[in-house]
Amino acid sequence: xxxxxxxxxxxxxxxxxxxxxxxxxxxxxxxxxxxxxxxxxxxxxxxxxxxxxxxxxxxxxxxxxxxxxxxxxxxxxxxxxxxxxxxxxxxxxxxxxxxxxxxxxxxxxxxxxxxxxxxxxxxxxxxxxxxxxxxxxxxxxxxxxxxxxxxxxxxxxxxxxxxxxxxxxxxxxxxxxxxxxxxxxxxxxxxxxxxxxxxxxxxxxxxxxxxxxxxxxxxxxxxxxxxxxxxxxxxxxxxxxxxxxxxxxxxxxxxxxxxxxxxxxxxxxxxxxxxxxxxxxxxxxxxxxxxxxxxxxxxxxxxxxxxxxxxxxxxxxxxxxxxxxxxxxxxxxxxxxxxxxxxxxxxxxxxxxxxxxxxxxxxxxxxxxxxxxxxxxxxxxxxxxxxxxxxxxxxxxxxxxxxxxxxxxxxxxxxxxxxxxxxxxxxxxxxxxxxxxxxxxxxxxxxxxxxxxxxxxxxxxxxxxxxxxxxxxxxxxxxxxxxxxxxxxxxxxxxxxxxxxxxxxxxxxxxxxxxxxxxxxxxxxxxxxxxxxxxxxxxxxxxxxxxxxxxxxxxxxxxxxxxxxxxxxxxxxxxxxxxxxxxxxx
Amino acid sequence: xxxxxxxxxxxxxxxxxxxxxxxxxxxxxxxxxxxxxxxxxxxxxxxxxxxxxxxxxxxxxxxxxxxxxxxxxxxxxxxxxxxxxxxxxxxxxxxxxxxxxxxxxxxxxx
Numbered sequence: 001x002x003x004x005x006x007x008x009x010x011x012x013x014x015x016x017x018x019x020x021x022x023x024x025x026x027x028x029x030x031x032x033x034x035x036x037x038x039x040x041x042x043x044x045x046x047x048x049x050x051x052x053x054x055x056x057x058x059x060x061x062x063x064x065x066x067x068x069x070x071x072x073x074x075x076x077x078x079x080x081x082x083x084x085x086x087x088x089x090x091x092x093x094x095x096x097x098x099x100x101x102x103x104x105x106x107x108x109x110x111x112x113x114x115x116x117x118x119x120x121x122x123x124x125x126x127x128x129x130x131x132x133x134x135x136x137x138x139x140x141x142x143x144x145x146x147x148x149x150x151x152x153x154x155x156x157x158x159x160x161x162x163x164x165x166x167x168x169x170x171x172x173x174x175x176x177x178x179x180x181x182x183x184x185x186x187x188x189x190x191x192x193x194x195x196x197x198x199x200x201x202x203x204x205x206x207x208x209x210x211x212x213x214x215x216x217x218x219x220x221x222x223x224x225x226x227x228x229x230x231x232x233x234x235x236x237x238x239x240x241x242x243x244x245x246x247x248x249x250x251x252x253x254x255x256x257x258x259x260x261x262x263x264x265x266x267x268x269x270x271x272x273x274x275x276x277x278x279x280x281x282x283x284x285x286x287x288x289x290x291x292x293x294x295x296x297x298x299x300x301x302x303x304x305x306x307x308x309x310x311x312x313x314x315x316x317x318x319x320x321x322x323x324x325x326x327x328x329x330x331x332x333x334x335x336x337x338x339x340x341x342x343x344x345x346x347x348x349x350x351x352x353x354x355x356x357x358x359x360x361x362x363x364x365x366x367x368x369x370x371x372x373x374x375x376x377x378x379x380x381x382x383x384x385x386x387x388x389x390x391x392x393x394x395x396x397x398x399x400x401x402x403x404x405x406x407x408x409x410x411x412x413x414x415x416x417x418x419x420x421x422x423x424x425x426x427x428x429x430x431x432x433x434x435x436x437x438x439x440x441x442x443x444x445x446x447x448x449x450x451x452x453x454x455x456x457x458x459x460x461x462x463x464x465x466x467x468x469x470x471x472x473x474x475x476x477x478x479x480x481x482x483x484x485x486x487x488x489x490x491x492x493x494x495x496x497x498x499x500x501x502x503x504x505x506x507x508x509x510x511x512x513x514x515x516x517x518x519x520x521x522x523x524x525x526x527x528x529x530x531x532x533x534x535x536x537x538x539x540x541x542x543x544x545x546x547x548x549x550x551x552x553x554x555x556x557x558x559x560x561x562x563x564x565x566x567x568x569x570x571x572x573x574x575x576x577x578x579x580x581x582x583x584x585x586x
Numbered sequence: 587x588x589x590x591x592x593x594x595x596x597x598x599x600x601x602x603x604x605x606x607x608x609x610x611x612x613x614x615x616x617x618x619x620x621x622x623x624x625x626x627x628x629x630x631x632x633x634x635x636x637x638x639x640x641x642x643x644x645x646x647x648x649x650x651x652x653x654x655x656x657x658x659x660x661x662x663x664x665x666x667x668x669x670x671x672x673x674x675x676x677x678x679x680x681x682x683x684x685x686x687x688x689x690x691x692x693x694x695x696x
Contacts (some may be wrong), residue, residue, distance in 0.1 A: 103655065106658045107660065112675050112676070112677055113674070113675070113676040113677070113685055113686070113688065113689030114676075114677055114678050114685070115676055115677070115679070115680045115681065115682040115685040115686045115689060116623075116624075116627075116678035116679040116680060116681035116682050117620055117623075117662065117678060117679045117681070118620065118661045118663060118664075118677045118678040118679065119620070119662055120660060120661055120662070121615040121647070121661075121662035122613065122615070122647060122654050122659035122660045122661055122662045122664065123660050123661075125615060125647045125651045125654045125659075125662075126651070126654040126655050126659070126660075127654065128651070129651035129654065129655070130655075132647035147660075151661070151677075206619060214686070392660075414693075480673050522615070537629075552668060
């Protein structure tokens with residue numbers, strides 16, 4: 001604060017920080033170590049103190065243009081150079097560029113005779129000279145406690161240490177002091193007394209024969225910081241911390257959908273497949289086709305040009321590729337195209353947190369849109385169930401945050417309830433497919449069921465599927481008296497249905513023929529009747545014609561008679577009027 | 587004048603001084619009371635035990651800071667016995683004469 005208050009007023013409120021450049025550590029510390037102040041890093045033997053401090057210097061020199069001094073009280077400069085070459089840090093090159101100075105301070109108690117009063121001005125001069133020679137901004141003292149074993153006058157030492165920290169502050173360098181963990185104290189010689197600004201504790205604990213490295217910020221004066229124990233990883237890239245415990249539940253929810261890779265399964269899931277960025281769990285007993293389901297999903301994603309990361313905890317990459325070829329899926333082409341990457345680890349390789357950290361690292365590096373974990377249940381081998389659950393929930397949270405679709409498989413044992421995951425993460429997943437084998441009439445057949453699928457309509461049917469040369473194929477549903485028919489029973493049912501359909505078809509055809517015949521019969525009868533009618537009609541005409549002739553002749557006869565009798569004309573006229581009317585009608 | 591003998595008491599007294607030249611180097615940081623005390627203490631002890639056979643070099647690290655690294659100086663004042671071999675290292679203001687003699691491997695006068 002003293003340093004920052006010298007600057008302009010608004011900045012005086014804020015503690016200045018020096019970025020470490022170490023993955024994750026800057027996030028936890030909210031921007032790095034306190035600038036211009038000493039920080040204590042303590043922990044047991046082999047916990048990574050030296051590495052962390054050296055990386056602080058190397059990254060400072062390479063990324064932030066802040067040269068650094070490494071004062072080693074334990075390892076010689078050549079040893080340090082050799083050790084860090086294996087991590088990819090070329091200390092000699094940095095030294096040649098005047099960005100790094102390695103100072104080895106040799107203390108050997110039996111070579112030193114103490115005769116009266118002294119001070120550690122020599123150390124100060126060395127340090128001051130080194131800082132001046134390259135304009136260093138960062139200093140590491142690893143580990144200054146060696147002084148206690150080299151010099152016996154503790155009173156002088158403590159006074160000098162206090163002076164040293166003041167000296168470092170006065171020089172405005174951001175310093176790291178390392179200290180070995182004491183039995184009840186953070187450091188064996190109580191260094192935390194002098195370095196009050198920031199204390200980072202590294203831990204390397206072994207549980208169930210698996211070691212996990214963890215980092216915790218015990219104190220950071222004047223700054224917020226993550227308070228949890230964060231697992232960290234030391235690998236060929238150096239130090240990386242994953243602040244995974246700090247994830248919240250405010251991840252975005254995508255509405256896009258991704259195909260499952262199995263057409264008819266898409267149909268079962270509202271016709272479109274899984275939600276993008278959701279978490280999918282496929283659980284089932286051994287040999288129910290979980291990995292095949294995963295392979296389908298990966299295959300279609302790669303066909304769309306998406307990147308997939310496959311964490312295999314059970315099989316090797318080559319084994320998976322070979323096995324999936326048997327169901328007509330060629331994963332190798334995607335590997336060759338760089339769309340698909342496998343990471344095969346035994347779960348017991350390291351602790352869960354380390355798994356998580358290494359998965360994080362791989363995901364950050366590869367930037368996939370789909371991550372497959374096959375199977376999650378194997379992680380139980382590395383830790384207890386509760387730990388696995390916490391780890392997976394953090395992993396799923398992280399993947400959701402990154403909008404990565406997570407596809408996990410879970411092996412359930414035959415004895416346990418199938419609607420329960422081995423690691424109890426069922427409440428975390430969005431879509432849960434249950435694969436099971438249905439045992440009936442002396443055979444076992446595979447079936448799948450959508451146990452849940454949040455936020456979409458999904459089928460409620462148990463569907464049988466087969467692993468064919470063309471991959472997973474869902475069969476039609478046949479429900480018999482004892483439930484869904486599968487395997488041979490289904491085939492028999494299919495045949496029966498076919499026979500029934502044929503019979504039905506034949507019946508219809510027969511009926512059709514009968515109707516045709518009836519129609520022909522009716523038509524012929526109609527023709528006969530019509531002929532009868534026609535002949536009767538013809539007869540009628542003949543009859544009527546004859547009648548007319550007969551009438552005409554009778555009128556002629558009456559006229560003649562009337563004429564002979566001199567009868568009235570009018571009467572005759574009336575009769576004559578009627579006749580032509582009749583005649584026109586007929 | 588006292589004879590300085592190394593480990594073998596049987597050695598001839600006169601033969602030794604010829605080959606044994608003592609080179610002592612005193613590292614200080616400025617003219618502090620401690621460094622002045624160290625110098626006077628050293629001078630006294632040498633006169634007493636190594637008269638005529640010693641040479642003292644005083645090095646001020648404030649003037650030559652680089653030497654602090656080269657000679658692995660941590661505490662100040664530091665006295666280094668360059669010759670005779672092996673090199674010996676003594677820190678402090680040399681006020682404890684007994685310990686200085688032990689440190690320098692000088693046999694005190696009987």
